[in-house]
Amino acid sequence: MTVLTMRGTYESLDSSRDQYYRDTRFPDIWASLEKAPLSLVGDLEAISGVATVTTRIALNANLDVPSTDAPALGRLFSVPENRSASLADIHVKTGRYVDPESPDEAVVSRNFAVANGFTPGDTLRAVINGRLHGLRIVGTGISPEHTYAIPPGAIIPDNERYGIIWIGRRALSSMYDMEGAFNEVLIQLAPGSKERAVMSDLDQVLRPYGGLGAYPRSRQPSHLMVQSELDQNRATGTIIPIVFLAVAAFLLNVVLSRMIATQRSEIAVLKAFGYSNAEVGWHYLQFAFVAVLIGTGAGIFLGIALGQSMVDLYGEFFDFPNLEYDASPVLMIIAVGVSLVAATIGALGSVRRASRLPPAEAMRAEPPASFKPGLVERWGFGSSLPPAGRMILRNVERTPVRSLLSIVGVAYAVAILVIGMFMFDGVDRMMELQFGETQREDLAVNFNRSLSPSVRYDLARLDGVTRVEPFRVVPVRLRSGQLTQDSGITGIPRESRLRRIIAASGRVQPLPPSGVVLSDLLAERLAVEAGDVLRVEVLEGPRHVRDVTVAGVVEDFLGLSVFMDLDALHRLVGTASVSGAFLSVDDHRRAGLNAALKTVPAVASVSSPDQSLASFEEQLDESLLISVFFILGFSSVIAIAVIYNGARVALSERGRELASLRVLGFSRREVAVLLLGEQAITTVAAIPLGWLLGYGLAAAVAAGVRTDAYRIPFVVSTNTFMLAALVTILAALLSGLIVRRRLDRMDLIEVLKTRE
Amino acid sequence: MGRNPWTRLTQTNVDPALESPGSNPVFRVQDVTKTYHMGQVSVHALRNINLELYTGELVVLLGASGSGKSTLLNILGGLDVPTTGRVFYGHEELSGASTRALTLYRRHHVGFVFQFYNLIPSLTARENVALVTEIAHAAMKPEEALELVGLSDRLDHFPAQLSGGEQQRVAIARAVAKNPQVLLCDEPTGALDLETGRMVLRVLERVNRQTGTCTAIITHNAAIAAMGDRVIQMSSGRIASVDRNAERTSVEAIHW
Numbered sequence A: 001m002t003v004l005t006m007r008g009t010y011e012s013l014d015s016s017r018d019q020y021y022r023d024t025r026f027p028d029i030w031a032s033l034e035k036a037p038l039s040l041v042g043d044l045e046a047i048s049g050v051a052t053v054t055t056r057i058a059l060n061a062n063l064d065v066p067s068t069d070a071p072a073l074g075r076l077f078s079v080p081e082n083r084s085a086s087l088a089d090i091h092v093k094t095g096r097y098v099d100p101e102s103p104d105e106a107v108v109s110r111n112f113a114v115a116n117g118f119t120p121g122d123t124l125r126a127v128i129n130g131r132l133h134g135l136r137i138v139g140t141g142i143s144p145e146h147t148y149a150i151p152p153g154a155i156i157p158d159n160e161r162y163g164i165i166w167i168g169r170r171a172l173s174s175m176y177d178m179e180g181a182f183n184e185v186l187i188q189l190a191p192g193s194k195e196r197a198v199m200s201d202l203d204q205v206l207r208p209y210g211g212l213g214a215y216p217r218s219r220q221p222s223h224l225m226v227q228s229e230l231d232q233n234r235a236t237g238t239i240i241p242i243v244f245l246a247v248a249a250f251l252l253n254v255v256l257s258r259m260i261a262t263q264r265s266e267i268a269v270l271k272a273f274g275y276s277n278a279e280v281g282w283h284y285l286q287f288a289f290v291a292v293l294i295g296t297g298a299g300i301f302l303g304i305a306l307g308q309s310m311v312d313l314y315g316e317f318f319d320f321p322n323l324e325y326d327a328s329p330v331l332m333i334i335a336v337g338v339s340l341v342a343a344t345i346g347a348l349g350s351v352r353r354a355s356r357l358p359p360a361e362a363m364r365a366e367p368p369a370s371f372k373p374g375l376v377e378r379w380g381f382g383s384s385l386p387p388a389g390r391m392i393l394r395n396v397e398r399t400p401v402r403s404l405l406s407i408v409g410v411a412y413a414v415a416i417l418v419i420g421m422f423m424f425d426g427v428d429r430m431m432e433l434q435f436g437e438t439q440r441e442d443l444a445v446n447f448n449r450s451l452s453p454s455v456r457y458d459l460a461r462l463d464g465v466t467r468v469e470p471f472r473v474v475p476v477r478l479r480s481g482q483l484t485q486d487s488g489i490t491g492i493p494r495e496s497r498l499r500r501i502i503a504a505s506g507r508v509q510p511l512p513p514s515g516v517v518l519s520d521l522l523a524e525r526l527a528v529e530a531g532d533v534l535r536v537e538v539l540e541g542p543r544h545v546r547d548v549t550v551a552g553v554v555e556d557f558l559g560l561s562v563f564m565d566l567d568a569l570h571r572l573v574g575t576a577s578v579s580g581a582f583l584s585v586d587d588h589r590r591a592g593l594n595a596a597l598k599t600v601p602a603v604a605s606v607s608s609p610d611q612s613l614a615s616f617e618e619q620l621d622e623s624l625l626i627s628v629f630f631i632l633g634f635s636s637v638i639a640i641a642v643i644y645n646g647a648r649v650a651l652s653e654r655g656r657e658l659a660s661l662r663v664l665g666f667s668r669r670e671v672a673v674l675l676l677g678e679q680a681i682t683t684v685a686a687i688p689l690g691w692l693l694g695y696g697l698a699a700a701v702a703a704g705v706r707t708d709a710y711r712i713p714f715v716v717s718t719n720t721f722m723l724a725a726l727v728t729i730l731a732a733l734l735s736g737l738i739v740r741r742r743l744d745r746m747d748l749i750e751v752l753k754t755r756e
Numbered sequence B: 001m002g003r004n005p006w007t008r009l010t011q012t013n014v015d016p017a018l019e020s021p022g023s024n025p026v027f028r029v030q031d032v033t034k035t036y037h038m039g040q041v042s043v044h045a046l047r048n049i050n051l052e053l054y055t056g057e058l059v060v061l062l063g064a065s066g067s068g069k070s071t072l073l074n075i076l077g078g079l080d081v082p083t084t085g086r087v088f089y090g091h092e093e094l095s096g097a098s099t100r101a102l103t104l105y106r107r108h109h110v111g112f113v114f115q116f117y118n119l120i121p122s123l124t125a126r127e128n129v130a131l132v133t134e135i136a137h138a139a140m141k142p143e144e145a146l147e148l149v150g151l152s153d154r155l156d157h158f159p160a161q162l163s164g165g166e167q168q169r170v171a172i173a174r175a176v177a178k179n180p181q182v183l184l185c186d187e188p189t190g191a192l193d194l195e196t197g198r199m200v201l202r203v204l205e206r207v208n209r210q211t212g213t214c215t216a217i218i219t220h221n222a223a224i225a226a227m228g229d230r231v232i233q234m235s236s237g238r239i240a241s242v243d244r245n246a247e248r249t250s251v252e253a254i255h256w
């Protein structure tokens, strides 16, 4: 069932994403440039390996959103007149598509509309090219390019203050003075063509038009986020079912061997009548098969139901249209097959033991269990224990393998909890470093074009600004031997206090006077270390190609960043300009400042780390809820199954003993303690083991989850450990409670009447 | 344990020192019936039983299989409740008492011996007895109780390492170790050979004499009846007769 739920979820998400990509004709390659005439399209189509070319106009604009006092950033895209033939189509959720003839209609991204309460019919005010335009919202839509809408320069989505807006091409080109031109190219590859080759040809063609370097689908930010989410889903979809199957095999083993133990005499009679070992063995294997078939039957049903609801939850999160849970028959066969094998292995051992018995021996009752003072007592701890405590200990020690397996089973439940929740610890740590240590500004201002460095004095004069630190982001292509990587160099003043480069360890990385500091993921990609030389192709201005020393490598966890001293960057590019500034702000005058910034035409966006963090946490909570729900569910099921099963087996093996105790005047509670003490020991022993196991697996997961966008720092908080223990203990208590109810209903007289 | 509703009885109503039976009823059974309903059929295990049992006396219960002996004993021991009628232990009513009260009653006042010994397999002889002496008050030492049944040299043996007779004697030691006011034995020799059975009965007789515990023994062996103060004959859920022996015959003197 878990197999179905987990793998099925992955497959469904994967296939519905593919479907979504197909429906919207998600491009294979993207390339931005400054401006090129539409006549260039012919040259682009002539590149070998290109199947479809779509051009469009993309730009940033300041949006006037009534709900926030800070300006919101809009990413505006032109949509083509001929919708069906072009790439990167959108999926309209509400309202309608824009009328290509209309001068002011717009479709806005659904998340942005929802976050700001926009509905079709509303008007959105946008500052484009310094002029204010009123856009009529006619619909809301989604697109796979923006499943995660991450503002430029940010690391996390911000639905409230970053919106995607689609406008008819004619309308947008006239607002942006782009008639007959384009600044973005989307390409769909012909089957069998080489992505790399096409990209380099494309860069060649676009170079004279200010090409900023093509990038493939695998680097598309939203795709990257979704992909890593799916990868993660696949990883858990593999680990968890394996644990589940192991636990199921163990349970089946215990139950069957118990059943066979109670049916020894029946086996003997069968064999006395002349049935062969194989026939007897087969008889009991059939039990196992029936159990598995009923189990998988129910499992498939439940698995599909659960998978459907999980997919629905994810679907809401990812915003895939037509999300449908479909478990492929192959998947079902795998699930049933794996379960069957697990059950057979589990059952075989006990069946073998039973059918090996000579009939005469099997007809006698099972020999009384031989007890001896166990290890713990021999160590000398026993003398202080009351007889009840010794009973518990000796029972645990009498079946060491079973006890051990139970402990391991419960430990896995703990481990799953640790793995599941450590992700949030990791993200927490990441956010803490990013927003507590790295981004120390109150506001980050992005300009819509490069401005002279002297703009900092203008900013400093604004009321409420206490400190200004300019920054510059320059698009570059980094080359080291055969390896290339497109990125952006971020230049900040060396003495910067508002932005610092922080390693994952929390250490501050000083910025050298010249040379670049790379994040280690990027250094790994380019196979360089500190001291090596990189060739840097600047993709703006005079487009110099220069050799730059790698002055340092920083082990951070956010993507592929490159840092450089601002002055050194100016020298590298050959011009001095800035792309934005970080501001420290007097808290009391913040509102006024926001309003003032809203009216500055050169300001494309203003973001504040506090607000980004808040909106991110809101989103995180949503996904957290989904994951926690499933992780809690799965691990509780494991813990309950193991503990409940253990207690049930103990109850059936020792029912007589427990009834005797009741006769002797032990209260129900005392008897329950005796029975469940064993389970309590199991649980208590399992928790530290599970912590260890979870810690190890979490380390493996942390090492495994490394994408271009981020990696998870490996930290496991005390809270996670405590919560894992707490959930396990609760699950144990719950199963104890269920068994206790059975215990209370036990018929004393009935038990005592029978022979032992 | 101060709130135990049964402790009071120990001091006031039942004095173990009282040797002469007849003066002080430990149990009063009034119009007790026990009916089992199984679908359409009802089985009348007990029909209108009236009976008194006294401090220090040894009562033997005889009767055909299915006549209701065990049912009666279980009701006296607080393991079962009558369908109608009332049962008093001293002044306290057992019929209608709560599960909790009955548990405490068994814990502090009743010793049981069954045909099957029901020892705890994971505990040694000494620990089996200690299990009970630790929760009862005014109990003997486990060693003392085992001495009483002649098992001083088997203290640290597990049940699996003891013979049936020895196991039954451990069970008796466990039953008497708490100094119970009543000792209820359901076919204590049922699973034992003659000689071992005789030894077990001797132990019961001695314990009854030494501690003055009101003792009831169910048996299928009519010869054993001679060892009791009174003999109760049951048949089809009724008491057919109650006979008083002029004098108890010691187990040694009985031949069967």
Ligand SMILES: Nc1ncnc2c1ncn2[C@@H]1O[C@H](COP(=O)(O)OP(=O)(O)OP(=O)(O)O)[C@@H](O)[C@H]1O
Pocket (backbone or CB within 6 Å): B036, B037, B038, B043, B044, B045, B063, B064, B065, B066, B067, B068, B069, B070, B071, B072
């Ligand atoms: N749980 C029960 N459900 C239905 N009938 C029962 C139950 N327990 C006992 N009986 C019936 O009650 C009657 C008396 O049973 P009881 O065990 O008291 O007999 P007994 O005199 O002890 O017999 P034996 O000497 O064989 O032990 C029997 O007919 C029996 O079938």
Ligand SMILES: [Mg+2]
Pocket (backbone or CB within 6 Å): B069, B070, B071, B186
């Ligand atoms: Mg009986």
